[in-house]
Amino acid sequence: MNQFLNVTQSLLEGFGVTCLLFVLTLVFSIPLGLLISFLTMSKIKPIKYIFKVIVWIVRGVPLMLQLFIVFYLPGMLSETGLNPFGQLDNFLYFEYGIDNGGRFIATLIAFSLNYACYFSEIFRGGIESIPKGQTEAGKVLGMTKGQIFFKVILMQVVKRIIPPMSNEIITLVKDTALARVIGVIEIIKVADMFAANALIWPLFYSGVFYLIFVGVLTLLFGFIEKKLSYYKV
Amino acid sequence: MAYLQLTNIHKSFGNTQVLKGVDVSLEKGEVLSIIGSSGSGKTTLLRCINFLENADKGSMVLDGETLFDCSSEIKDSDAQIREKTLNFGLVFQSFNLFPQYTVFKNITLAPTLLIDHDAKVLSAELKKKQAEHKAKLKKEGVRDKKQVAVLLAQQRLTDKDIREEIEYFKTRRKKEIADDGEQLLAKIGLVEKRNSYPCELSGGQQQRVAIARALAIKPKVLCFDEPTSALDPELTGEVLKVIRSLKDEGRTMIIVTHEMGFAKHVSDKILFMSDGVVEEEGDPVQLIENPRSEKLKAFLSNVSEKEEM
Numbered sequence: 001m002n003q004f005l006n007v008t009q010s011l012l013e014g015f016g017v018t019c020l021l022f023v024l025t026l027v028f029s030i031p032l033g034l035l036i037s038f039l040t041m042s043k044i045k046p047i048k049y050i051f052k053v054i055v056w057i058v059r060g061v062p063l064m065l066q067l068f069i070v071f072y073l074p075g076m077l078s079e080t081g082l083n084p085f086g087q088l089d090n091f092l093y094f095e096y097g098i099d100n101g102g103r104f105i106a107t108l109i110a111f112s113l114n115y116a117c118y119f120s121e122i123f124r125g126g127i128e129s130i131p132k133g134q135t136e137a138g139k140v141l142g143m144t145k146g147q148i149f150f151k152v153i154l155m156q157v158v159k160r161i162i163p164p165m166s167n168e169i170i171t172l173v174k175d176t177a178l179a180r181v182i183g184v185i186e187i188i189k190v191a192d193m194f195a196a197n198a199l200i201w202p203l204f205y206s207g208v209f210y211l212i213f214v215g216v217l218t219l220l221f222g223f224i225e226k227k228l229s230y231y232k233v
Numbered sequence: 234m235a236y237l238q239l240t241n242i243h244k245s246f247g248n249t250q251v252l253k254g255v256d257v258s259l260e261k262g263e264v265l266s267i268i269g270s271s272g273s274g275k276t277t278l279l280r281c282i283n284f285l286e287n288a289d290k291g292s293m294v295l296d297g298e299t300l301f302d303c304s305s306e307i308k309d310s311d312a313q314i315r316e317k318t319l320n321f322g323l324v325f326q327s328f329n330l331f332p333q334y335t336v337f338k339n340i341t342l343a344p345t346l347l348i349d350h351d352a353k354v355l356s357a358e359l360k361k362k363q364a365e366h367k368a369k370l371k372k373e374g375v376r377d378k379k380q381v382a383v384l385l386a387q388q389r390l391t392d393k394d395i396r397e398e399i400e401y402f403k404t405r406r407k408k409e410i411a412d413d414g415e416q417l418l419a420k421i422g423l424v425e426k427r428n429s430y431p432c433e434l435s436g437g438q439q440q441r442v443a444i445a446r447a448l449a450i451k452p453k454v455l456c457f458d459e460p461t462s463a464l465d466p467e468l469t470g471e472v473l474k475v476i477r478s479l480k481d482e483g484r485t486m487i488i489v490t491h492e493m494g495f496a497k498h499v500s501d502k503i504l505f506m507s508d509g510v511v512e513e514e515g516d517p518v519q520l521i522e523n524p525r526s527e528k529l530k531a532f533l534s535n536v537s538e539k540e541e542m
Contacts, residue, residue, distance in 0.1 A: 133329035141343035
């Protein structure tokens with residue numbers, strides 16, 4: 001029993017890192033994704049194609065590899081050869097007592113960029129699926145472009161993209177486990193450390209945390225969908 | 234010059250010339266119907282009038298104000314175009330109501346969004362007055378800060394007065410818009426649908442709401458782009474009734490339509506377009522009963538055949 005509580009507590013600590021990574025990735029990737037979606041729809045051809053290529057690269061390379069690239073490349077390119085994220089690790093540890101802060105930030109950057117690119121395609125699809133008549137109705141009523149987007153288009157897009165977004169967001173919950181490859185101590189990493197000491201079951205037990213989290217998210221998305229069911233697009 | 238005057242309008246999409254020099258003139262309070270087969274350019278003409286398309290050539294004057302003149306070098310800013318757009322209301326074939334808003338909000342949204350803009354204009358005006366008054370006081374040699382404040386307050390031009398004035402303006406406008414909204418609901422006979430969403434309405438009801446929404450910005454000219462084409466036949470009557478009541482109010486309207494009977498009765502003037510030009514125009518009864526051009530004859534017999542089928 002004591003061991004179970006011990007393991008649960010350690011896993012919860014790891015799960016805290018998982019949740020933090022999840023929430024912060026969403027906070028950064030959703031606005032960034034919206035921006036990228038606008039840029040890939042830009043009327044200025046060079047901008048449009050540059051960002052289409054970026055989306056292609058980010059979606060085309062494994063997220064794990066992107067983690068390595070974000071974490072190691074800046075150090076390799078710097079004159080001193082020191083890894084800035086490693087230095088940040090030390091700085092945050094000595095100044096604030098935070099473990100692995102630099103690695104965490106590297107992960108956050110890679111995740112945010114990666115998910116922003118996926119989201120941007122969902123947003124683009126959503127925005128382009130709204131009939132042109134909606135924009136035209138706004139125009140003839142004298143609305144500005146901003147008003148048309150925020151007051152007319154956005155809520156319709158939100159309704160349309162909730163199913164694909166919930167899919168992507170649930171995938172993100174589980175993708176956070178990749179952070180361990182550059183040494184972020186999230187829940188699987190914690191469980192793995194038990195496994196290294198011949199205690200295997202925490203590894204399976206960690207799955208329960210993901211299941212509960214995804215269950216809560218599923219309920220949340222169901223609730224939002226229901227909330228928005230008062231109108232049809 | 235007529236109230237609304239379009240002169241020599243040209244419009245091409247790529248290599249296809251859709252409008253090849255169209256002239257339209259309309260007096261205040263008149264109703265003009267535009268008929269013609271699909272592809273004749275009538276919808277494009279309406280879209281040019283509503284600034285949804287930019288004409289390549291030609292000009293438009295409304296009530297003495299030039300709204301666009303393609304021969305002029307000066308290009309209007311987005312804000313100027315938005316302001317000019319407000320001279321016209323447009324009712325679409327496919328309604329294009331905002332699905333996420335109630336009937337009432339659909340009607341009041343656009344005027345409500347204009348409040349902030351108008352408030353900014355008013356605020357700028359008052360600030361300018363304030364600055365002028367301050368300069369005047371300075372010239373008169375009033376240096377004492379307290380005295381300046383008192384004199385400004387007498388003119389209701391202190392910062393606080395201006396803020397209050399703007400607040401008052403906003404509240405008043407909101408109330409006016411809400412009152413207008415109620416009146417428009419009554420006009421289209423949908424008071425009981427005030428809080429319904431567009432998806433809960435029939436096509437005819439949706440189109441009536443779209444008419445109210447277009448009227449809410451108080452346009453000088455109301456345009457209809459085949460307002461009944463997307464409706465089931467039994468629902469066209471209620472929409473046409475609303476349009477007829479608007480004519481009785483003396484509204485200036487342009488209606489692109491396939492409803493020949495309606496066009497004949499409601500219009501003061503009919504314009505028959507074919508292949509990007511005005512083929513024939515004139516008095517509705519005369520034009521429909523005694524068409525002169527071969528094209529119009531063919532068009533009318535085609536339409537009546539379809540109606541008989």
